């Protein structure tokens with residue numbers, strides 16, 4: 557009897573998931589001119605659209621539409637003549653399906669009794685933390701686990717330092733990669749854990765350990781990340797409640813608007829309820845302070861910083877607040893293109909090809925307070941935001957089918973290899 561009750565309860569919980577998304581739909585928008593772009597910009601605020609992938613000229617994007625605004629949305633895009641088509645008729649059903657696939661893969665893993673890190677299923681926080689602990693335990697000569705701080709809700713923010721010389725050879729350049737600052741971008745953390753695997757467990761490029769010290773932080777924002785699994789799939793921000801009198805009702809800060817780079821000037825919001833809320837001051841979040849401190853501690857030899865986001869298949873570089881170029885733009889572009897070319901050689905034919913360039917020009921909107929800009933401003937010569945693939949044309953964006961996780965992790969690793977080697981060459985030349 558108890559068992560039956562427990563099963564019924566489980567089923568009820570499963571059905572109750574994503575309930576806040578009942579009636580939500582998502583649409584592709586393909587703006588054809590400047591006016592269309594402006595209308596979309598306005599609709600975003602008027603109809604509270606959630607932009608899953610930013611539309612620009614010649615590249616359609618995806619927006620989430622709430623049921624109460626659906627009719628006005630359709631009327632507005634039709635009146636403005638903006639080409640549109642349905643992306644997901646029933647967002648809740650699409651997410652329920654994703655959950656089912658993810659759960660099936662997880663069960664298969666449990667049945668196989670696998671100790672391996674999964675790349676056919678999304679990685680929950682406890683799986684990632686257990687992996688970091690295991691790697692540090694099994695490879696004590698090269699790997700150190702650091703718990704930099706606790707997140708706002710008390711979860712450890714863990715990273716690995718990987719080095720053949722315990723970070724004591726000051727002549728080696730450092731490479732720092734972080735992921736999971738935006739909670740809903742699930743494909744990001746596995747690309748960082750996969751880099752750990754390739755540096756420690758399954759070494760095929762041993763020069764990368766001889767030449768560099770590495771810092772790998774798979775999930776900057778563990779509170780937000782877990783929230784997307786347990787409660788709300790499209791959560792983006794941290795989960796802090798101490799920013800504003802409204803923060804307890806509207807928690808969280810957009811980590812990628814919280815860095816001290818033209819903070820809160822453009823592409824951000826001063827409203828705590830907005831998805832791009834910048835926080836009440838630069839580095840108001842413990843999560844961004846952790847990244848700040850890693851950069852500052854290693855600045856004198858930090859050659860390359862990569863921050864993993866999704867989606868859109870883009871490699872973006874500064875400056876992201878106004879589209880101007882830094883004095884190092886030539887190198888930024890060359891190394892960016894080299895990484896993208898190597899990814900192209902390793903990608904699947906149904907994946908979109910990477911586009912490389914200045915953040916504003918490529919992604920199509922300016923945004924201040926981003927980590928890639930701040931790191932470059934303070935002196936990291938090569939600093940990039942990766943927008944990992946989301947297969948917008950075929951499958952979904954944030955909820956990329958788990959069968960593609962391993963492919964994305966592998967091809968991204970190829971990009972990292974090229975980026976590291978080139979960063980190393982440039983770093984030595986400029987010393």
Ligand code: 0X9
Nearest residue numbers: 812865866876915923926929941
């Ligand atoms: O808006 C962002 O923070 C990034 N895109 S995302 O869809 N992952 O949210 C892009 C950041 C681009 N970089 C700068 N604006 N510097």
Ligand code: ZN
Nearest residue numbers: 738741865866
């Ligand atoms: Zn992001």
